[in-house]
Amino acid sequence: MTLLQIAEPGMSAAPHQHRLAAGIDLGTTNSLVATVKNGIAVCLSDEEGRALMPSIVHYRGDGGLDAGHAALGARVADPRNTIVSVKRFMGRGFADVAHIETMPYVFEETPGMLRLRTVQGSKSPVEISAEILRALRLRAEASLGGELAGAVITVPAYFDDAQRQATRDAARLAGLHVLRLLNEPTAAAVAYGLDNAVEGVYAVYDLGGGTFDLSILKLTRGVFEVLATNGDAALGGDDFDHRLYCWALDQARIAPPSAEDTRRLQMKAREVKELLSMSEEAPFRLRLGPGVSVDLTVSRAAFSEMTKPLVQKTLVPIRRALRDAGLSVRDIKGVVMVGGATRMPHIQRAVAAFFGQEPLTNLDPDKVVALGAAMQANVLAGNRKPGDGGWLLLDVIPLSLGLETMGGLSEKIVPRNATLPVARAQEFTTYKDGQTAMAFHVVQGERELVADCRSLARFELRGIPPMAAGAARIRVTFQVDADGLLSVSARETGTGVEASILVNPSYGLADSEIADMLRAGFERAGEDLAARNLREQQVEAGRLLEAVAQALAVDGGLLDAPERAAIDAAMARLRGLIDSPGDAPALAGGIAALARATEEFAARRMDRSIRAALAGQKIGEL
Amino acid sequence: MSVNFSLDYFALFGLPRRFDIDEAELDRAWHALQAEVHPDRHVHLPGSERHRAMRGALRVNEAYATLKKPLSRARYLLDLAGVDADEIDNVAMASGFLIEQMEWREAVEEARAFGDVDALEQLALRLRMRVDEVTTLLAEQFDSRENREAAADTVRRLMFLDRLRCDIDDGLAALDD
Known part of the structure; x- marks a missing residue:
């Protein structure tokens, strides 16, 4: 970019101190941490040279805890206390999670975000995710030799406010200073776009372990502008495993398996899925409890047939995003494939057929998000070289925000795909004489009925000066920041009285809960x-x-x-x-x-x- | 203030105050302003400065969203001229246009009821052409003839067409699954 930068604060003119910054891809299946070293983004590996860290946390009976590879072994031995794919639970209630009945955990049906009962007590998905983030922070700090000044954490573009808030809370619990929550496909576009110096309109097809995103971006001279995004926050590689798992149960005619056997079967299903990306046929052979075993063979064609509905499901968000962007497939210059699940040949074929061009697979679908996040973290931490204007990310809100109105309808205040940051205001009035309080219900989603949208929060306005019905003018402002996080404010415009707001998040944690967790977390870590x-x-x-x-x-x-x-x-x-x-x-x-x-x-x-x-x-x- | 709040949206982007604008120029000016005020540029600054930049970024995005789309741009132009498009009486609209609207609406509803994606897409295409005609007319009314009353009437038509487009899009979205 050739814009001027009048020695922006944070952009060092003098030989400057490099601030340690990291990009973290907090994935459903695997997580990574990356940083920029000598101008090049690299993933940081553990002592054994492994960049990918399994997103698994094991709460041990002796009060200890393992995260990552160390927790792998406990998946079958101690399934109840070994949490995998916790990302699926972030900002979600018990009723929201698909296939929850086949999961070997003890859930607590608390109102709002679900919780898991472990040998170490009740755990929120936020705390569990924080353990993964903490392990990555420690890896980065050990590798870089100092404390991180800040981190960029990636989230699926289609994550709603509750899921984003939960991710941010987890990062805080892990002792990370969050520079930005960055959408995964946008991070991938940064890494891809900067490496290849591309211009034009690109689609990013990002199928992870548990989430699917489709973003359409326009790249021009250092500006990454998201035109539209769509997706499915509960569709990913895990679902392909699940189809295979159900198929195996059906074929082998086995009774409902124990928690341990469920884990074994699910792990086998994933292994078979991965094998099928490389060969035409794979054995599904497994010894379960006493006297029970599975001995099957799956062909690539059979697997492709049984998961066809899932692949088709990913095409829906593509159509919607294109329509929102006012574009057709002919306008798309290239399709960037992101996420381990895009290695499946039948997905690549389906995407190629849809767009009428071969997707771009010349980058590591597992690492590209973390690398892009590291590049952004480096810039946000102020490590730009003088004269380097950097680049600009213009991202959007994935789902409309609204308020409940009469009859249980949602009135949209901020439309989906609005460029962030965005603020929109709406005026309301009292309907009773002398009314001093008003209740609001904030929802997110495209459907007309509030019941079909996500409930984000309920808040109450108090301290409205008593007036005749309809005389008060209450202006409610929604503001969504660059992290995609919503804040709400309200004032009575006639008198200028700033009404106080009491917000009750529907699927989030209260600040006091976070404070308690923060204290406990530091104590446990001896900090x-x-x-x-x-x-x-x-x-x-x-x-x-x-x-x-x-x-x-x-x-x-x-x-x-x-x-x-x-x-x-x-x-x-x-x-x-x-x-x-x-x-x-x-x-x-x-x-x-x-x-x-x-x-x-x-x-x-x-x-x-x-x-x-x-x-x-x-x-x-x- | 970082971004001059007393400037109208056109002046904010350094564009002439007219309906027919250079969209590429608008995009360039938007990018240039966001490059200064976007929150990413101010992450490491103290709260008060971040807040200041944020207000600028919100204003710039609001201005861009308003000018980017022909309908909101036209309404904004009327606003600046002190004309409220919403207050124009329905009755005043040419009956021919209202009949045309009813025909459109029936066609859309029928296509939705039959789940006919092709028909909806055809309608979307025809609608786009119709919108193009109306926006061309708007440009003439605003920029050459400077006839705001006529423009207000045309804006009103464009609002109908915009609602139709939403209906068609909703119909298509419902048939995606």
């Missing part, structure tokens, strides 16, 4: 939460000082002498606070003071850069 907080504040203070110093070096001329003196004084105070072993609150105060002191300066600088951007000027012409 001191207070010490960590202080360290984070010190890093934050250092970052801010560096940013301000750079801005002053370039744009100091925008300030007069007294203004400059005030900023210098605030900087000196903050430096003093970092050097003297103080407490976190004092440091936080110093950070806030410097931020306040530089507010006007920042506004002037941004003003100037905006004007320059519009004038299309480059830095040299200023």
